[in-house]
Amino acid sequence: MGLKGITVNTAAEAEAHIYAEDDAAIYQSILGMDAVADIGQQCKATVISNNKIRVSDGVVVVGGHVARIPYGEYEDCEIANGQTGKNRNDLIVARFETTGSGGVDKMTCKVYQGTAGSTAADPSITQDNIYQNGKVREFPLYRVRIEGLNIVAVDQLFTVLPSMATMQEDMTPSTETLKSGVRLQRMGKLRILNLVDTSSAADGTIVNLAVGDRPANYVFAPAIVRGQTYPDFFISVTPASMGTGKVGLFRGANVQMQYDGYICSQIAWLVD
Structure with a gap:
């Protein structure tokens, strides 16, 4: 067929030619992933009993195809009984299935029951590439952990896709002065700490970062300390x-340094 017009008008008598897979291809090209959208309760899961998980309202995208649980409604997912002395993982998935291009499609929530045993493992699911004419794609929403007869945990497996408004807000830079000579810039998950003419305490501490500004791993950067002859000063972020969340001045083999004068450095990291 070649190039197919999507956002084009055709004559009234022309055969219908725009299908769900056309829209799905557009959404998939924009979103690039299966996801739950940032609206409503974001398909929140609630344990109702050891045999029932309730999924609240939200919008889910599977292979570019979109489904929703409307506001004020929910989907109850039935969980089979556990077995005394055994463990099991069940998966709650959003399932898209189709008979093929221009055919009949269906989107449902489905529970896959794992195999009970001494060690729990996730059951297998199907993840065809719908764009490449696959017929079934399942997007895991939750893992239900069952120990004996009881549900002990429900793990969220999906990523909430931020809205354009949220992304714009997250990417708007802000700057905060943490103390004299110490400024922290924030832009989304990026943090940039600028140290200009600041000082450190007896244990090397320059500042302590708030929880939301701390990196997942240690971050280091070289530092300049005026009047010092040691060449190996560095900044460490805990x-x-x-x-x-300590930002500290160190030298050599992690020797904590106190200095009341000119400390200069710049260090950047990403937060989770």
Whole structure:
């Protein structure tokens, strides 16, 4: 067929030629992934009983095809009984299936029951490439962990796709002065710390970062300290897992340094 016009008008008597897969291809090219959209309760899961998980309102995209649980409604997912002394993982998926191009499509929530045993494992699902004429694609929403007769946890497996408004807000840069000579720039997940003519305490601490500004791993950058002859000063930023968010001045083999004069550096990292 070659090039197919989508946003074009055709004569009233012309045969219908725009199908769901045409729109899905557009959405997939824009979104690039299966996702739950940032609207409503974002398909939040609630444990109703050991045999029922309730999925609240939201919008889900599978292979570019869109479905929703309307506001005020929900989808109840039935979970089979557990077995005493055994563990099991069940998966709740959003399932798209089609008979083919221009055919009949269906989108549903489905529960896949895992195999009970001493160690739980996720059951298999189908993830065809719908754009390439696949027939079934399943997007995992939740893992239901069952130990014995009880549901002990429900793990969210999807990424919430931020709206354009949220992305614009996240990408708008802001700057905060943490103390004299220390300025922190924020832009989305990026953090840039500028140190100009600042000082460190006896344990090397320059500042402690707020929880939302701490990196996942240690971050280092060289530092200049006026009047010092040591060539190996550096700045270290402590990761979130260590609890303090300390930005400190060090030298050599992690020797903490106190300095009341001119410390200069710039260091950048990403937050989770």
